[in-house]
Amino acid sequence: MNPSPAIRKVFQGVATRQQMFRMFDRHHQRPNRWDDDAASLYSGEWFEIPEAAHDYMFEILPPLWIRGSMFAMREYLTGSVTSVFFALRIDGAIRHFHAYCDLADKESVERMRLAIINRESRPVSAMTREERLEHIWSSTADDYRGYAGDRWPEAMRGGRTVVLYGGNEGTFLKLLNELTDDEIVAKLPVHLRHLPSPIAA
Known part of the structure; x- marks a missing residue:
């Protein structure tokens, strides 16, 4: 969870x-x-x-x-x-x-x-996918993050969720660990969006 x-x-x-x-x-x-x-x-x-x-x-x-x-x-x-x-x-x-x-x-x-x-001590600034997700969780206001409740499939209940903006579709909840790369980039502050992964560093 x-x-x-x-x-x-x-x-x-x-x-x-x-x-x-x-x-x-x-x-x-x-x-x-x-x-x-x-x-x-x-x-x-x-x-x-x-x-x-x-x-x-x-x-x-x-x-x-x-x-x-x-x-x-x-x-x-x-x-x-x-x-x-x-x-x-x-x-x-x-x-x-x-x-x-x-x-x-x-x-x-x-x-x-x-x-x-x-x-x-890494010579190049980098973030793993897990670090990106944790930063998103840490920096998201309480009103825009939470936990999957009874309306979610049982296997997903208790998982961390964040609010995403879907344009014409409005806002929706998604499990934090299921964010796509594009969704992660959109949720990160501008100065963190293009940091390389440690593998590429």
Whole structure:
């Protein structure tokens, strides 16, 4: 129904403070919000933030722990998943990131750190199809995204949906993971529409 717990970048570029707070709970519209275990929805998600937002989060509450240039939030989002903030040197510059890590897995934070460095060290800016879809989900307003409900075929229920504009046909809902390449391009901001895929980079 939703993203797998694999490590995944969910926003292209540096999120503003407002975007950061919004993405802290990207899945708040999900069905059965209070009844399910959402650990797999959030664990593995990461995105870049400004230094000021990183420092603000450090000062909100005493961290659960500090390890070098990383710290974890004391309040867990769900189960054993919490926010981990990174200040990483990449290509000679210090950059800042937020990630959700499952602290029940002792290796999750280090895997996340290495994954971010590997992803952001690419010499050419590029986006995978999955990153394009996640960016669309992250940047779409709540009124224009949701989850397939009872009117959808059973196999599709619970899948993420977005509103598309069909010209003379008006607006319609479509499953996020079924968007065509042209629909993805139309939903992305102009500056992201023509980034190459990593294979072409």
